[in-house]
Amino acid sequence: MLDQIRATPGRYAVVGVPCFIKAVHLLRAQDELFRTRIAFTLGLFCGHMKSARLVESFAWQTDTAIDAVARAEYRLKGPERPANWYTAQLTLKDGEVRQKDWFYLADGDWGAGFFQNSACNWCDDVLAETADISFGDAWVEPYSSDWRGTNVAVVRSPLMLKLIDAGIAQGRLELKPVDADYIADTQAAGLRQRREGLAYRLAWHKRGLRPRKRVSPSTDLPFPRKLIYRLRYGISAWSHRLFWLSRCVKQPQLYLGWARASLQLYQGLSYGRGRPGVLARKLGLTKRND
Ligand code: SF4
Structure with a gap:
């Protein structure tokens, strides 16, 4: 798309996940052509990126x-x-x-975390914080149950705000104001993973890159949470490897069997689901009973 923007004069709005939008800003800072042609950035709240x-x-x-x-x-x-x-x-x-x-x-x-891009382990931007406007799913009731899906939007540019207000006044948009806590609530899981989870990963992951982030490395969280973050990290890393191996030897069951067992363990710890959940409750690792 950037090649197309370079080749074709015009004004563009770029839509992307938080790290793409940040990359576009860095490009705009370096390159006059992109600075003038890319007029708007529209961000998408991001859980993580998965591979093909x-x-x-x-x-x-x-x-x-x-x-x-x-x-x-x-x-x-x-x-x-x-x-x-x-x-x-x-x-x-x-x-x-x-x-x-x-x-x-x-x-x-x-x-x-299956097939998660490893860069996402070190990301701290859920809400596309550098975009002019960003959109996400409203993962709170009653909206989670509404089959049509509902968006929350964070507007950061005065011009975007004017457009949104005009859309509401004309009845073309159905939006009502909510506060920052409400937005944070809709993304509670993503923010946990990218605040306390990131702080923990920065503390225990000693090899390779350890980028400087807005949260400091910390191991100060309950043992069950640590287990969940470790498990998610392991599922992300091993899903790529086992899928690759299964494909090489043409044995899908190799990956699928591992994935099924890993998911049961993860959901047992996270939601108290299934037999692993019963065991996790007995061991005091979860109180949830899904
Ligand atoms: S979670 Fe991953 S894909 Fe999403 S913004 Fe962060 S680095 Fe990019």
């Missing part, structure tokens, strides 16, 4: 050859399911459609 292996894994689990896939939908919308009930859909090149709820997928829990 996620779709390959969906393909394995829906008996689909990855070469036959034309399009992937990660969170299908429909009146029969709430917004937080994720359904994956693959549209094949011949028009056939295959679906599976994330609930039944071996790696079907976004927050468990």
Whole structure:
């Protein structure tokens, strides 16, 4: 897209996750052409970035050859399911459609970290803080259950605010003001991972890069939380390796079996779900009973 912007004169609005928007600002600071052509930045709240292996894994689990896939939908919308009930859909090149709820997928829990980009372990920007305006999902009730999905928006530029106010006045936008705490509440899990989780990763991860962030390294958090952060980190790292190996030896079950077991452990610790959850409750590692 940047090549296109360079080649074609005009005024552009760039949409991206927080790190993309920050990169665009750095580029604008260095390059006059991008400074004048990129007029607006629109950010998307970000949980983390996953690799294309996620779709390959969906393909394995829906008996689909990855070469036959034309399009992937990660969170299908429909009146029969709430917004937080994720359904994956693959549209094949011949028009056939295959679906599976994330609930039944071996790696079907976004927050468990499967296929996460390792840079996301060191990221502290959930809300695209450098964008003129940013948008995210309202992960609080009653909005989580509304199948249409609901956005929260953070406006940082006066011009954007004027446009938004005009949209509301004309009835083209249905928005009402909320405070910063409300927005933080909608992103509680992401902020936990990128505040206390990041502080913990900075403290225990001694090898490789240890970037300076707005949170200081700290191990001052309860043992069960430490376990969850370690497990998520391990799932992220090993999902890439095991998927690669499974693909090399043409044995999807190798990855899928590992993913299923890892997810059970993660959900047992995080939500008290299943047999691992019973054990975690007995050991005092979780109080939740999902
Ligand atoms: S979590 Fe951070 S580093 Fe990862 S994709 Fe999102 S903004 Fe970029």
